[in-house]
Amino acid sequence: MQCLRRFLACLSVLLVPVAACAQQLTVSAAASLTDAFKEIGARFEATHPDVTVRLNFAASGVLLQQIRMGAPVDVFVSADEETVARGIEAGVFDPATKQDFAANTLVLVVPAGQASPVKSLAGLADPAVRRIAIGKTATVPCGRYTQQALSRAKLWEALGPKFVQADSVRQVLDYVARAEADAGFVYRTEAMLMPDRVGIVQTVDGHDPVTYPVVAVGASREPALAKAFIAYLMSPPAQAILKRYGFARA
Amino acid sequence: MQFITQDVSQMSDFLQRVDWPPLLLSLKVAGIATVLASIAGIALGWLFARRRFPGCALLEAACMLPLVLPPTVIGYGLLVVLGRRSAVGGWVYAHLGYTVVFNWHGAVLASTVVALPLVLKAASAGFAGVDGTLEAAARTLRQSPFSVFARVTLPLAWPTILAGALLAFARAMGEFGATLMIAGDIPRQTQTLSLAIYDAMQDGRDGTAFFLACITSALSVAVLVLSKRFFALR
Numbered sequence: 043m044q045c046l047r048r049f050l051a052c053l054s055v056l057l058v059p060v061a062a063c064a065q066q067l068t069v070s071a072a073a074s075l076t077d078a079f080k081e082i083g084a085r086f087e088a089t090h091p092d093v094t095v096r097l098n099f100a101a102s103g104v105l106l107q108q109i110r111m112g113a114p115v116d117v118f119v120s121a122d123e124e125t126v127a128r129g130i131e132a133g134v135f136d137p138a139t140k141q142d143f144a145a146n147t148l149v150l151v152v153p154a155g156q157a158s159p160v161k162s163l164a165g166l167a168d169p170a171v172r173r174i175a176i177g178k179t180a181t182v183p184c185g186r187y188t189q190q191a192l193s194r195a196k197l198w199e200a201l202g203p204k205f206v207q208a209d210s211v212r213q214v215l216d217y218v219a220r221a222e223a224d225a226g227f228v229y230r231t232e233a234m235l236m237p238d239r240v241g242i243v244q245t246v247d248g249h250d251p252v253t254y255p256v257v258a259v260g261a262s263r264e265p266a267l268a269k270a271f272i273a274y275l276m277s278p279p280a281q282a283i284l285k286r287y288g289f290a291r292a
Numbered sequence: 293m294q295f296i297t298q299d300v301s302q303m304s305d306f307l308q309r310v311d312w313p314p315l316l317l318s319l320k321v322a323g324i325a326t327v328l329a330s331i332a333g334i335a336l337g338w339l340f341a342r343r344r345f346p347g348c349a350l351l352e353a354a355c356m357l358p359l360v361l362p363p364t365v366i367g368y369g370l371l372v373v374l375g376r377r378s379a380v381g382g383w384v385y386a387h388l389g390y391t392v393v394f395n396w397h398g399a400v401l402a403s404t405v406v407a408l409p410l411v412l413k414a415a416s417a418g419f420a421g422v423d424g425t426l427e428a429a430a431r432t433l434r435q436s437p438f439s440v441f442a443r444v445t446l447p448l449a450w451p452t453i454l455a456g457a458l459l460a461f462a463r464a465m466g467e468f469g470a471t472l473m474i475a476g477d478i479p480r481q482t483q484t485l486s487l488a489i490y491d492a493m494q495d496g497r498d499g500t501a502f503f504l505a506c507i508t509s510a511l512s513v514a515v516l517v518l519s520k521r522f523f524a525l526r
Contacts, residue, residue: 104494173394178477180495206394206476209494217476221376222393 064092067267068114070105071097072121072254073210074229078287082280086271093267101210103181109134109259116262117271119254122183126255139258142292143275144284146252147230148187150243153221160225160243163195174204175217175226184211187249188227194248215240231288253292313480314488315507321396321484322464325403329411330457337415359409363469366405370474396482398475403467407460414456418449455522462515465508
């Protein structure tokens with residue numbers, strides 16, 4: 043009993059700094075925003091000295107699922123409109139706060155430094171192309187854009203057996219960069235991160251526009267701060283960072 | 293009565309919607325991995341229990357490493373050694389057109405590596421527990437070394453080894469991290485039970501995730517109970 047009491051006393055001492063800590067803002071953002079948002083988060087902290095920004099990156103669908111399960115998140119940033127719409131329908135977001143702040147392009151990539159039979163979308167049917175990396179269509183927006191584009195090109199069904207579905211667009215990029223997949227579909231901003239390891243074959247059309255909406259989470263304990271972060275995303279400093287990483291304006 | 297028939301029809305409805313291939317694949321992968329790990333584990337276990345040679349402690353530690361390493365390290369290591377941009381994996385792919393990456397063989401490999409320490413430890417303990425005088429007696433009866441091993445040592449150590457093999461099977465069934473990294477998560481090709489649960493949870497298919505989790509848990513409990521029985525047999 044004595045021992046337990048001592049343990050609890052120690053524990054409460056450890057918890058004090060957490061409770062006394064200044065405001066904390068948790069931002070769940072699409073995997074493709076990883077690099078840009080690390081910079082934006084740091085800049086936001088610099089302009090708001092009492093605020094700590096926690097960043098959580100994964101596929102948009104996975105992040106939505108975490109929030110629906112009650113994860114303590116303040117701001118949600120998706121790589122597509124559909125995931126946000128699903129969250130609004132489920133009642134977890136504040137629809138009034140939604141804003142589109144950036145746009146991107148879907149590209150077809152192949153491993154760099156080796157001859158590839160893939161010169162266009164049609165080249166994916168070549169028997170030498172054994173594995174094509176795409177995002178999981180259920181949770182990764184990039185995978186859904188890919189599905190739309192390939193369905194429109196009448197290639198989706200035929201290429202089915204070659205697909206390797208990855209957990210996020212980052213993993214698609216990794217599969218192609220390691221040459222484990224012979225081709226893959228990622229955003230242009232992703233391909234730009236590894237110019238020496240993946241080569242862009244072409245821009246892919248025939249899908250919904252790739253836009254990035256941001257929205258405040260309804261259950262946020264810091265609604266004012268969440269709105270401030272959303273406003274900051276639209277500001278020139280944040281837009282300049284996004285531009286540097288290759289994102290277009292929404 | 294009506295409630296019961298409704299329940300039954302709902303249940304059969306549900307069973308039809310559940311994806312069975314992941315379970316079958318997991319059983320296949322874990323089964324093969326257990327056999328491979330047992331062969332290697334028995335050989336190495338005997339070596340570590342009976343022979344002393346320079347570097348044997350280091351080699352044993354290396355074989356036990358997968359027990360304590362994060363699965364991500366194992367997956368990364370396998371990719372570095374066998375991936376297509378590696379020397380070995382690149383050569384094999386160029387000449388034979390074969391790769392373990394994105395292939396269910398990769399899942400077997402990952403499971404074998406993580407299951408090996410469990411058989412090895414059990415086999416090593418089993419062999420150490422065999423009374424040396426019995427083996428000496430067999431040798432005086434002009435039995436060859438192999439015959440002594442097959443007819444005296446192995447039968448005496450068998451319950452312990454089997455208990456270890458069952459633990460290895462349970463561990464192989466539960467492999468997740470290294471499998472995801474090397475075999476990928478391809479439905480009906482490399483998607484094992486643990487990967488199917490991960491997928492179902494991420495997509496918000498809670499019913500499926502819950503059902504598959506129950507199957508895994510029930511199977512694991514059965515294996516652990518069996519394993520305990522064999523350990524008690526010693």
